Amino acid sequence: MSRTPLDTVEHAAATPDVELPWAELGLKKDEFERIVEILGRRPTGAELAMYSVMWSEHCSYKSSKVHLRQFGEKAPESDAMLVGIGENAGVVDVGQGYAVTFKVESHNHPSYVEPYQGAATGVGGIVRDIIAMGARPVAVVDPLRFGAADHPDTKRVLPGVVAGIGGYGNCLGLPNIGGEVVFDACYQGNPLVNAGAIGVMRHEDIHLAKASGAGNKVILYGARTGGDGIGGASILASETFDDAKPSKRPAVQVGDPFQEKLLIECTLEAFKEKLVVGIQDLGAAGLSCATSELASNGSGGMRVTLDDVPLRDSTLSPEEILMSESQERMCAVVEPGKVDRFLEICEKWDVIATVIGEVTDGDRLEIYWHGGKIVDVDPRTVAHDGPVYERPYARPEWQDALQADDAGKLPRPRTSDELKDQVLKLVGSPNQASKQWITQQYDHFVQGNTLLAMPEDSGMIRVDEETGLGVAIATDGNGRYAKLDPYTGAQLALAEAYRNVATTGAKPLAVSDCLNFGSPEDPAVMWQFAEAVRGLADGCRQLGTPVTGGNVSLYNQTGEAAIHPTPVVAVLGVIDDVARRTPAAFREEGQLIYLLGDTREEFGGSAWSQVVHDHLGGLPPRVDLERERLLAEILISASRDGMIDAAHDLSDGGLVQAVVESALLGGKGARLIVPDGLDAFTFLFSESAGRAIVAVPRSEEVRFTDMCGARGLPATRIGVVDGDTVELQGEFTLTLAELRETHEATIPALLA
Amino acid sequence: MTARIGVVTFPGSLDDRDSRRAIRLAGAEPVALWHKDKDLKQVDAVVLCGGFSYGDYLRAGAIARFSPVMDTVIEQAKAGLPVLGICNGFQILTEAHLLPGGMLGNDHLHFICRDQKLRVENADTAWTADYTAGQEIHIPLKNMDGRYVADRRTLDELEAEGRVAFRYVDFNPNGSLNDIAGITNAAGNVVGLMPHPEHAVEPLIGTGRTDGLPFFTSILKKLVNA
């Protein structure tokens, strides 16, 4: 099906007055004019398709770029950083010649429309980013946020999302080792489905997305290209040029994890034989993105024959082919002499592979269709020179009132019975309840290298069987804190993920993030975004953990109502010997429970204020990153030197939540005493940052407290591992059975 | 001289490397086998490992069962070659009719991953000799299609002949009839089960137990002493 006449470069030059549907494609007038200026003529339909997707918010970061720069500018010196922001994913050195790549991405909107496939393809996309770096993916994580737990639509969205993440990740053979599940009415209609992946490689195997070496071949491999996710392009194809086209193409993509598994295996085999010069996954913006990025990052130009792209639907127009977001595809640049071998490997794995073009001497990206040249652009103008906006931002008027609405003034429990009731209410509330019903739908064991997985503070994977080298990852975010103060909220997310990694005995090395916000066109949202980025960048500098990459998801809002600003932070850590890891479970009766850090009256944004009073106001807990760093050092030393047998970080829900979790995990209770200077309520529910509990064998007590004392970290003995109850002396006793029932029944009751 | 145990990789196999590791830790020599090769490279036994061969599309194990390697496995299994099918491997064995019955989706309709308690009911097979009958063990379980079904006559026959090799204890994770976790053929050389012994061979990893190692030491002893 070819329209008459084909909109070639020549044709475009000769017909300057043809009206193009740039507005329907999401371009602004001045953006379209820039394209005309860059080209010196009107774009062809195909060129317009490419520019419009590549200059979209999602691909160009046009609203966020000016802020994200801080991650580079403020980046701390780090020997670990091998590849930084700008590539498919960052890469860090974890020692012994190994490098690790990791990244988090969002698939929020598609997961609302089609929960299963939206979430599944989110996993697929992030995993391809990891493979594109040259790494074997070794684990995934999934920070998730949904509307109110008891809202009927949550029952539609959550099970589908969880099944999709499991269905895809399990089928790929990637252990799921962490994530989050948060419920809040603000995510109704805008669930946040973030997915992260980690990959491992040797230093020499790092691959980059660039096409160099004139004459090298461009190979497209994986699934055939279909009409997925190209709503915009079909406008271009049908309404303007050819009304016979189907005007609606699906905006939702269906994933094929089996195809992706084959893609992983054949890509790794090609890497191993050193067949690949450059490589890029096809994600958002499909071939438009892959060809323009490969070409613009390389030394030369690129010529592509679009007719050679294997299609699933022969009626697709060239614009649609360029914009299609069909899943499970990759693009590799291969030297001519190695093409045969590359194709052979693809065939071995039953993966379709086709040479669609080659790297050229020039500096143009030229794309042909039916013999005509339909694209002739400088690829940098497509991939890198998109518009950049300095969106106006302003602290919202309501921020002061929100912060003045101090949670410290909320009525507190007056009697022991009330205290006890509130403890039960807290540990059984949807956000604090056990997420086992969800996490048991994920494979934790596959690949046989999982040391820690949910509900541990961080997931941990063995990297080297001989030496015991391992990596840990934790993801955290707290939209409630960030709503109260986005700068501090972002730092609290960072601090928590950092602390979680250290709690398991690993040394935090680097950061990735997924920044979920409302509309950047709202100055209040833009302020939240700017503050969060500034907070995160400052925090990373102070902690010495560079941001290696990440993702921005904007427009998460329904009408005027934006979600809570939700920066999600992933921290990656390394541990020299996984045998020294520290789990969270209380396992030995008689061990002493110590609380590390300072507890203050901090209830703003707390789980207690939400669960007991349905309240959000005041200031979030204070951040002291030097304290976080000290706490991490102590936790890591104590784990390495065998001074502690369990450790659990304190975050939402405070101390009581942590104690209950450690007790239930190990099936051993705890007897607690309120330390001097604190009241029982604050002791149990405060959410002061920079804290953890540890279980210390009696034989190690002196050594451990000496170490804390010498380094200036407050360590308070608060109780002992004992029996089958959690008891707060003089206040209440709860049996583990009762706690377990309360903690574990909530989610199945809501969702099963 | 040690035994050579083959592990077949189908497109979509996931636990092939883990199975080879378990074989190595037990002291045998793992040999990688490829689904497109009829040749079994003269191995002394074969493991069909877990995963989603062909994406588990159509039915779990249904497409893999028609691969070239399975032609040979079926032929030699009938002649006595020891074959262990784990999870997807078990599904392939039922699809290939080397083991009776069939596997369906879990009755709760979800994938399930947990540390599962089992009882070894038959310690006389090629793969279970290092256990004692009645022994209770913990082995990770992870599957979508783990519900074992068979008609009444087949079930009665399996029970009567002691061919239920493993049974779930305390909790039936998928609705399998008679709590069946694994079965053996009459000769005891072909064994299939849903849980994953290859994930329970190192004290640090996974659930931190090594209850799965005896599968691999059992077969090794049998082969070396043969």
Next chain:
Amino acid sequence: MARVVVDVMLKPEILDPQGQAVQRALPRLGFEGISDVRQGKRFELEVDGPVDETALARIHDLAESFLANTVIEDFTVRVEEVAEAVK
């Protein structure tokens, strides 16, 4: 009592990995001459009472809102006279 059958298939333009996997396996099984395979779901609903216009309309609603996700799937509803197995 009557049986109403709801067939749910992925829309033609949507990738059907299951159908494709089946189709790719056919040559290996010695089957030629099948140019496309698509796999969908079949629901058999046993309806109490007569299956009149109203009943069918309600089942249509059920299919649209619950049995199928019309973002990616099409469906058909029909009354089945007799369940006749060719087998």
Next chain:
Amino acid sequence: MARVVVDVMLKPEILDPQGQAVQRALPRLGFEGISDVRQGKRFELEVDGPVDETALARIHDLAESFLANTVIEDFTVRVEEVAEAVK
């Protein structure tokens, strides 16, 4: 070209939790009067050439050996005249 449809359903004596899950959800959705739901698979095969006796017999074999596992499933094979959506 013609379309042959193969419907595969679990044998009646085998528990069908998917069908049951649908049935259990019906009252919540405000549907009454459906006494049983079973969920199976529907395969649409596009056959090159005429669908004569021989072709149908071969597809029957295909269904028996591959599309269905007759240990647990029943199947039917039929030629579909026109794909008519009630929708």
